[in-house]
Amino acid sequence: MDFELTKQQEFLIKTVREFGEKEIIPIENDIEEKNDIPNELIKKMGKLGILGIPVDKKYGGIGGSYVDLSIAVEELARINGAAAFMVAVNYLGVITIDHQGSEEQKAKWLPKLVSGECLGAFSFTEHSTGSDPREIYATAKLEGDQYICNGRKGFTTGATYDGPVILFLRTGEPGEVTAFVAEKNLDGYSTPTIWPLVGLRGMKVADIQLDNFKIPVQNRLNEEGKGFSVLLDTISVGKVDVSCAALGMAQAALDEAMKYAKDKTMRGKPIGTFQMVQNEIAEMAADVEAARWLLRRTMHLIDMKKATLADCAKAKYFCSKMADSVCHRAMTVHGGYGYSTEFRIERIWRDAKFCGLVEGNDVIQKVIIARDILGI
Amino acid sequence: MHIIVCIKQIPEIGQLKIDPDNGHLIREGVPSIINPEDKNAIEEAVRLKEEHGGKITVMTMGPKQAEDALHEALAIGADEAILLSDDAFREADTWATSYTLSRAIKKIGSFEMILCGREALDGNTGHVGPQLAEFLDLPSIPYAQKIVMEGDIVKVDSATEDGYRVVETRLPVMITVTKDLNTPHIPTLFDMTDTFEKDVTVWRVDDLGVDKERVGIKGSFTRIHNLFTPVLFKESVKILEGNLNSICDKVVVILKKSNLL
Numbered sequence: 001m002d003f004e005l006t007k008q009q010e011f012l013i014k015t016v017r018e019f020g021e022k023e024i025i026p027i028e029n030d031i032e033e034k035n036d037i038p039n040e041l042i043k044k045m046g047k048l049g050i051l052g053i054p055v056d057k058k059y060g061g062i063g064g065s066y067v068d069l070s071i072a073v074e075e076l077a078r079i080n081g082a083a084a085f086m087v088a089v090n091y092l093g094v095i096t097i098d099h100q101g102s103e104e105q106k107a108k109w110l111p112k113l114v115s116g117e118c119l120g121a122f123s124f125t126e127h128s129t130g131s132d133p134r135e136i137y138a139t140a141k142l143e144g145d146q147y148i149c150n151g152r153k154g155f156t157t158g159a160t161y162d163g164p165v166i167l168f169l170r171t172g173e174p175g176e177v178t179a180f181v182a183e184k185n186l187d188g189y190s191t192p193t194i195w196p197l198v199g200l201r202g203m204k205v206a207d208i209q210l211d212n213f214k215i216p217v218q219n220r221l222n223e224e225g226k227g228f229s230v231l232l233d234t235i236s237v238g239k240v241d242v243s244c245a246a247l248g249m250a251q252a253a254l255d256e257a258m259k260y261a262k263d264k265t266m267r268g269k270p271i272g273t274f275q276m277v278q279n280e281i282a283e284m285a286a287d288v289e290a291a292r293w294l295l296r297r298t299m300h301l302i303d304m305k306k307a308t309l310a311d312c313a314k315a316k317y318f319c320s321k322m323a324d325s326v327c328h329r330a331m332t333v334h335g336g337y338g339y340s341t342e343f344r345i346e347r348i349w350r351d352a353k354f355c356g357l358v359e360g361n362d363v364i365q366k367v368i369i370a371r372d373i374l375g376i
Numbered sequence: 377m378h379i380i381v382c383i384k385q386i387p388e389i390g391q392l393k394i395d396p397d398n399g400h401l402i403r404e405g406v407p408s409i410i411n412p413e414d415k416n417a418i419e420e421a422v423r424l425k426e427e428h429g430g431k432i433t434v435m436t437m438g439p440k441q442a443e444d445a446l447h448e449a450l451a452i453g454a455d456e457a458i459l460l461s462d463d464a465f466r467e468a469d470t471w472a473t474s475y476t477l478s479r480a481i482k483k484i485g486s487f488e489m490i491l492c493g494r495e496a497l498d499g500n501t502g503h504v505g506p507q508l509a510e511f512l513d514l515p516s517i518p519y520a521q522k523i524v525m526e527g528d529i530v531k532v533d534s535a536t537e538d539g540y541r542v543v544e545t546r547l548p549v550m551i552t553v554t555k556d557l558n559t560p561h562i563p564t565l566f567d568m569t570d571t572f573e574k575d576v577t578v579w580r581v582d583d584l585g586v587d588k589e590r591v592g593i594k595g596s597f598t599r600i601h602n603l604f605t606p607v608l609f610k611e612s613v614k615i616l617e618g619n620l621n622s623i624c625d626k627v628v629v630i631l632k633k634s635n636l637l
């Protein structure tokens with residue numbers, strides 16, 4: 001087993017960090033206050049190459065691995081959770097089209113998504129379901145050479161941005177779901193509710209209302225009725241993708257806690273010399289490191305096409321829970337001051353919470369893991 | 377036009393730690409970076425190449441790990457990279473370093489411009505660029521804030537203490553650059569995948585035709601006896617009042633009383 005990073009991966013970390021320090025940190029307060037990630041930043045991320053790491057060069061990507069992706073998203077999340085989460089969500093669209101799309105669909109959408117020209121979204125959830133296809137009620141009815149779509153999809157990140165959305169719609173009996181790639185913001189598509197979030201400000205989450213929204217037949221992904229298998233294929237990677245953001249935010253929380261522990265003094269000594277503070281820091285450091293290698297191993301399995309849904313669920317569960325715990329402990333190290341918006345830890349704490357709630361919350365991940373290992 | 381850029385890989389100064397037992401710097405585990413003003417030099421070379429055509433060779437003297445710095449320079453826009461690496465080059469001071477670099481440049485052959493960062497953050501001598509110019513018998517222009525090429529004439533805004541002066545000379549030339557010259561761009565991940573496929577040329581002592589007594593520690597006039605962090609004295613601060621002459625007199629008295637004069 002070789003755990004060493006390649007020279008390219010070390011360079012990747014350095015480049016993403018430099019990009020974040022130069023392009024994101026100077027505007028992070030603006031992003032927070034205006035609740036908006038500027039289009040210009042998204043295009044810069046596209047130009048950097050971070051939006052297309054595992055995508056083939058012929059579609060404008062880097063042609064790298066999923067391990068490379070995890071390294072890049074982790075490093076970006078260490079700088080800013082919202083930007084990293086937006087990249088992670090864009091990858092849900094990218095990966096779905098890359099894995100399930102026809103050559104025409106890939107050629108049409110992937111170059112735009114990896115360049116930052118537009119942003120992808122991924123919409124399965126409805127108010128009656130998080131992951132049960134039998135509870136999908138938004139419909140797509142074939143009429144001639146197009147599907148006429150009606151219904152409401154819930155809580156979709158990126159629903160308001162121009163670009164494609166992956167929609168999962170019922171095309172027959174309950175449970176018969178089909179996946180489509182559709183252009184957002186056309187006639188019949190609206191976002192009536194934009195959900196204000198506690199954290200990850202800058203990232204827009206909205207419901208999608210479809211009123212006789214038309215999707216051409218050639219925009220169907222895979223076959224009719226195969227939507228759930230499309231979902232399972234993408235969601236495995238999606239879980240781990242979001243975990244990268246969780247890991248990066250946890251590392252950021254640890255960084256802040258270490259800085260505070262060295263700078264803050266009591267009785268003439270840095271608080272980092274007190275054993276109870278050292279206890280917190282040590283546990284955080286060990287947890288972050290353990291999560292990092294579980295995540296990278298899972299991404300390696302994805303690169304080898306050997307990852308199971310349970311493998312991905314383990315990484316998602318561990319990273320999300322770890323991030324929540326590390327952020328809490330980092331806040332504890334800061335004491336009351338950590339609750340103030342003057343310190344970065346409060347934003348990281350708010351941002352990281354989201355990781356355990358999406359792409360299947362922590363409870364769902366445990367159900368997946370238990371069913372897999374118990375076999376019952 | 378052929379531009380040679382000399383760079384140095386240094387430890388990331390902000391991450392250096394101090395051994396609490398002896399006050400020495402701990403370098404293990406500290407990431408390495410291209411000296412910041414050398415990045416400005418590479419950036420300027422890229423700009424000049426885009427404007428006037430030609431090629432850029434980037435060069436450094438160091439251990440094998442310095443290849444990382446060269447790959448990064450290739451990603452920024454250099455065309456070729458050369459590493460001078462040999463045990464014989466170890467513990468070189470700036471004089472021996474400049475001599476070695478000059479022999480490598482002689483081996484390269486023709487060029488129009490050498491660009492160096494003004495000084496390295498870890499040594500802060502600012503010697504190598506001017507010494508290199510001396511070894512190669514080139515005009516030397518320091519602290520460039522702006523470089524303009526007009527045919528085979530180069531005009532440089534060279535920073536002074538209170539402004540700048542415009543210096544003009546014919547090519548070839550050695551110029552040192554400051555961070556005010558430009559803002560280095562961040563190479564993209566696309567650049568990264570291309571450049572790591574390029575080879576770095578490695579030259580050893582026997583490849584350069586050098587006098588082996590003039591390289592490395594043998595060729596160095598300076599020796600580092602000790603590196604330490606001085607102990608901070610938390611003495612009271614005295615603010616001296618009066619005109620400049622009277623303050624100087626008071627300072628002299630204090631220094632004499634402290635046996636420092």
